[in-house]
Amino acid sequence: MDYLELAKDVTAKARARGADECDCLIEVGSKLAVTVRSGEVESIERAAFKGLGIRLFRKKKLGFGFTTDLSPASLDDLVQQCADFAGVSTADPMAAVPGVSPTLAGDLEIYDPSIDSVPTSEKVDLVLSCEQAAFDHDSRIKNTYGTAYEDSRVKVILATMNSDPVAYEGTHFEIGCLPVAESDGEKRIGIWYSPRRFFSDLESASYVGSTASRRAIDMLGAKPVKTQKAAVVFGPLTGIEFVRSIFSALDGENELRGTTFLKGMMNQSVGSDHVGFIDDGRLPRKLGSRPFDGEGAATRNTVGIEKGILRAHYYDSRSARKAGTETTGNASRSYGSIPSVGANNFYLAPGESSGDDVIAGVENGLLVTRLLGFGVNITTGDYSRGAEGLWIRNGRIEGPVSGITIAGNMLDMLRGIECVGSDLHFFGQFGSPTYVIREMTIAGE
Amino acid sequence: MGGSDTRRAIRQRVFPHREDIQKALHAALSRGAEFAEVYLEKRIADTVRIEEHLVRESSRGVLAGAGIRAIIGDKIGYAYADGLDVKSMVEAASVAGEIAATGSGAAPVNISETTMAVPYSETRISPLDVDAKDKVETAFRADASTHGHDPRITQAMVTLLDEDKHILIANSEGTNVSDRQVLTTLRVVAIAESNGRRQRGFRSLSGRSGYELFEKESPEQVGADASRQAITLLDARDAPAGSMVVVLGHGRGGVLLHEAIGHGFEGDFIRKKTSLFAGRIGEKIAARGCTIIDDATIPNARGTINIDDEGTPGQRTVLVEDGVLKGFIYDKLNAKLMNTLSTGNGRRQAYKFMPVPRQTNTFMPAGDAAPEEIMASVGKGLYAKNIGGGQVDIASGNFVFEVTEGYLIESGKVGAPVRGANLIGNGAEVLKKIEMIGSDFVLEAGGGTCGKMGQAVPVMDGLPTIKISEITVGGTES
Numbered sequence: 001m002d003y004l005e006l007a008k009d010v011t012a013k014a015r016a017r018g019a020d021e022c023d024c025l026i027e028v029g030s031k032l033a034v035t036v037r038s039g040e041v042e043s044i045e046r047a048a049f050k051g052l053g054i055r056l057f058r059k060k061k062l063g064f065g066f067t068t069d070l071s072p073a074s075l076d077d078l079v080q081q082c083a084d085f086a087g088v089s090t091a092d093p094m095a096a097v098p099g100v101s102p103t104l105a106g107d108l109e110i111y112d113p114s115i116d117s118v119p120t121s122e123k124v125d126l127v128l129s130c131e132q133a134a135f136d137h138d139s140r141i142k143n144t145y146g147t148a149y150e151d152s153r154v155k156v157i158l159a160t161m162n163s164d165p166v167a168y169e170g171t172h173f174e175i176g177c178l179p180v181a182e183s184d185g186e187k188r189i190g191i192w193y194s195p196r197r198f199f200s201d202l203e204s205a206s207y208v209g210s211t212a213s214r215r216a217i218d219m220l221g222a223k224p225v226k227t228q229k230a231a232v233v234f235g236p237l238t239g240i241e242f243v244r245s246i247f248s249a250l251d252g253e254n255e256l257r258g259t260t261f262l263k264g265m266m267n268q269s270v271g272s273d274h275v276g277f278i279d280d281g282r283l284p285r286k287l288g289s290r291p292f293d294g295e296g297a298a299t300r301n302t303v304g305i306e307k308g309i310l311r312a313h314y315y316d317s318r319s320a321r322k323a324g325t326e327t328t329g330n331a332s333r334s335y336g337s338i339p340s341v342g343a344n345n346f347y348l349a350p351g352e353s354s355g356d357d358v359i360a361g362v363e364n365g366l367l368v369t370r371l372l373g374f375g376v377n378i379t380t381g382d383y384s385r386g387a388e389g390l391w392i393r394n395g396r397i398e399g400p401v402s403g404i405t406i407a408g409n410m411l412d413m414l415r416g417i418e419c420v421g422s423d424l425h426f427f428g429q430f431g432s433p434t435y436v437i438r439e440m441t442i443a444g445e
Numbered sequence: 446m447g448g449s450d451t452r453r454a455i456r457q458r459v460f461p462h463r464e465d466i467q468k469a470l471h472a473a474l475s476r477g478a479e480f481a482e483v484y485l486e487k488r489i490a491d492t493v494r495i496e497e498h499l500v501r502e503s504s505r506g507v508l509a510g511a512g513i514r515a516i517i518g519d520k521i522g523y524a525y526a527d528g529l530d531v532k533s534m535v536e537a538a539s540v541a542g543e544i545a546a547t548g549s550g551a552a553p554v555n556i557s558e559t560t561m562a563v564p565y566s567e568t569r570i571s572p573l574d575v576d577a578k579d580k581v582e583t584a585f586r587a588d589a590s591t592h593g594h595d596p597r598i599t600q601a602m603v604t605l606l607d608e609d610k611h612i613l614i615a616n617s618e619g620t621n622v623s624d625r626q627v628l629t630t631l632r633v634v635a636i637a638e639s640n641g642r643r644q645r646g647f648r649s650l651s652g653r654s655g656y657e658l659f660e661k662e663s664p665e666q667v668g669a670d671a672s673r674q675a676i677t678l679l680d681a682r683d684a685p686a687g688s689m690v691v692v693l694g695h696g697r698g699g700v701l702l703h704e705a706i707g708h709g710f711e712g713d714f715i716r717k718k719t720s721l722f723a724g725r726i727g728e729k730i731a732a733r734g735c736t737i738i739d740d741a742t743i744p745n746a747r748g749t750i751n752i753d754d755e756g757t758p759g760q761r762t763v764l765v766e767d768g769v770l771k772g773f774i775y776d777k778l779n780a781k782l783m784n785t786l787s788t789g790n791g792r793r794q795a796y797k798f799m800p801v802p803r804q805t806n807t808f809m810p811a812g813d814a815a816p817e818e819i820m821a822s823v824g825k826g827l828y829a830k831n832i833g834g835g836q837v838d839i840a841s842g843n844f845v846f847e848v849t850e851g852y853l854i855e856s857g858k859v860g861a862p863v864r865g866a867n868l869i870g871n872g873a874e875v876l877k878k879i880e881m882i883g884s885d886f887v888l889e890a891g892g893g894t895c896g897k898m899g900q901a902v903p904v905m906d907g908l909p910t911i912k913i914s915e916i917t918v919g920g921t922e923s
Contacts, residue, residue: 037717043521046540047797050527064504068527078507085503088578092499145719145840180719180840187721187840222841227687227923257496257600258643259636338502373845374834375867375919379636379645384684384866384919386836386845403843405867405919407686441921443686443869 007159029154100296133209145178181216190216222400224444231365236425239432252313261381271414281344288345288429294333347431351420355434472538478515490608512796562624572607590665594672600636614756637675646674649891684866684920690826699906712779731876741805747892748806755791808907812882842872883910
């Protein structure tokens with residue numbers, strides 16, 4: 001099927017139903033997922049998927065619909081339903097479908113043709129050898145919670161009533177392992193995974209398996225510590241979770257609504273000199289890279305926090321219009337949703353020292369290896385999460401800790417970042433180096 | 446607008462004929478699989494979202510597709526196709542069948558005529574019979590009440606969600622069963638601001654029913670309760686840090702059971718021995734008087750399912766009785782490999798996913814302590830009235846859940862509100878520390894959405910007021 005034509009047809013249908021403005025987003029692709037267990041294939045999953053979403057405006061009133069059934073009758077029904085919903089909606093003066101803007105030059109390298117050329121058997125072997133490496137790492141690894149390989153390709157097509165459809169295609173490869181370390185009835189899970197745009201960029205199966213096992217073994221014998229205030233260190237894997245929360249705090253829509261603890265702090269100091277946060281939709285081979293966002297705006301590089309000073313919020317077209325500024329190319333959208341503000345590649349800017357040196361500089365504190373649960377309130381800045389990790393004393397790892405929480409206020413956390421490593425590592429669209437927060441409350445015994 | 450005609454057209458059943466489903470089952474079995482299953486789904490879901498007194502979204506989503514599973518031993522082949530056309534369904538079935546490469550040929554399959562599942566929940570006011578205009582009005586009622594509650598409320602975000610889902614499951618054992626599952630949900634976030642302080646309140650109301658849901662509790666009441674929480678929290682002080690006595694409020698406090706016990710009782714973790722509860726049936730794992738039940742048959746509860754997503758009727762399963770571990774919850778595959786029967790807990794988010802063992806409505810029945818008596822027995826501690834989300838590490842049993850509305854308890858009385866904090870405990874230990882069980886059991890009104898292996902399914906929890914002698918509170922005030 002010619003999906004570009006289909007997208008155009010749907011916008012024409014919408015016009016016929018009285019739309020003044022309309023856009024249509026189609027995603028079409030395929031996926032493969034393989035899981036193994038105890039040296040054997042456990043499951044193989046394949047799919048060819050497709051879905052379509054329509055945004056229909058009538059006198060600034062929006063009706064939205066999506067479907068995975070692309071038959072003509074289904075699409076006719078859906079466009080009618082969108083028109084019905086637009087009829088009962090309220091006019092939103094800020095709403096509009098922006099024109100598709102020209103994208104910036106340069107190859108983002110987001111599509112790897114080897115998704116077709118690498119045979120499935122090789123992918124199965126890869127995940128089997130990943131599991132084997134996990135077992136080989138230590139005799140106390142006797143079981144896994146799962147070892148998996150997954151790849152997918154997605155083509156995104158965007159059409160508006162007034163411009164020709166545009167499209168891009170991206171690939172995603174991922175290998176991950178969750179071994180269980182067991183000793184004297186105690187069980188501990190370790191986690192490592194490697195998501196990439198290119199098959200050849202994946203971390204090796206043996207690295208993924210043995211790293212995950214090391215992380216599980218490290219936790220054997222973990223116990224709570226006494227309740228105290230101490231330094232907290234995040235490595236890249238756990239560090240991205242706070243990074244993700246900071247993106248929400250910089251979301252222009254949250255700023256407009258007053259639902260971020262950073263409200264009204266533009267050009268003020270919100271963090272230590274070591275703190276820089278950047279969103280960049282154009283980093284080659286990164287999973288958050290794409291030529292244009294969910295509304296067709298060109299992606300770009302936007303510094304949100306520079307040396308601790310809040311410099312920018314992130315916007316889609318509606319929130320930008322409302323704030324009296326321009327979109328930052330951060331409209332996030334799948335066929336099943338209306339656009340909202342979302343990250344492209346968002347990361348904490350790396351510093352000078354190696355990750356190991358960052359840890360070696362900590363006198364007394366917790367290196368967090370895993371976070372559990374929710375407990376992050378962007379509106380108030382309250383932060384409280386379940387954690388486990390390794391205790392650091394005088395720059396050396398002393399032993400494993402679990403059954404504790406770490407808590408603080410996110411503004412204090414940003415201001416307390418006192419050292420940032422050079423080891424920036426991306427897990428999907430979020431990236432983080434190792435970094436130290438001077439003091440948080442650790443609740444335990 | 447021809448609305449009712451459109452609705453009738455959409456409501457017509459669009460699943461392929463029995464012969465075509467049989468063809469798909471044959472295709473899935475053609476390479477030698479021992480078991481094949483076709484899962485068909487058509488879900489129509491409407492959303493109305495209000496922000497800043499404007500309709501930010503009014504929408505319809507249609508999810509239609511087929512998921513096909515082929516099993517040989519403990520190996521699974523899975524494929525899905527978007528849309529419900531016969532060609533894609535049969536193609537997906539062939540792909541799923543490739544897991545079995547022995548090529549021994551198909552076992553004969555004859556599925557009966559489709560039967561409808563026996564319903565635990567009846568729908569009176571179907572979401573598809575409610576006009577878009579009325580849905581928008583329902584959401585605005587909640588919005589007006591949220592703002593009207595107190596002048597310090599600066600923002601209200603209201604989301605009204607409904608879905609009407611038809612599923613059909615046919616398998617190579619001859620099963621051919623269909624069900625209709627309706628779900629209606631209202632969620633309200635209220636933001637309060639005063640003297641530069643900002644707080645957030647959240648309430649939801651949800652059930653396996655149509656718009657008669659709002660006869661139980663009005664949209665206005667839901668909005669007002671979200672506002673009440675936000676306003677209360679304006680005076681909140683920092684939450685305490687460290688180990689202390691905690692009283693969990695009735696209803697939503699049941700998240701404790703879902704995390705501390707429920708997940709560790711799921712049949713896949715039991716079979717793979719990744720759960721700390723594996724192999725411990727008959728052992729005393731909780732305090733006396735502690736009974737925990739997973740029950741998919743409670744009329745109109747959010748976690749209720751007439752049949753699960755493998756066609757097994759929803760059931761009531763006793764997990765813990767008077768402190769003793771009694772049973773686990775299973776889907777078909779894990780049950781078979783463990784030489785037992787499915788408990789009707791094989792659930793999936795949608796046709797794009799394989800079914801896995803999941804909880805439904807998980808609760809602890811009432812005990813005999815009066816709630817006031819429980820509170821009066823606490824010298825110093827934390828009263829966790831409202832709970833947000835939680836998570837568990839299956840292997841170690843460590844779990845957390847977020848207290849979104851909490852108060853200090855001082856000398857047996859509920860004192861000052863405290864800011865949000867997580868509680869952390871261990872499933873194997875915390876249940877032994879339940880000291881008092883209240884007589885005021887309720888199922889929570891809002892229900893939750895449980896995530897596992899990337900799949901979200903609706904669940905509900907329930908609890909009487911309970912007292913836990915010691916649990917770690919993750920605040921900042923030591």
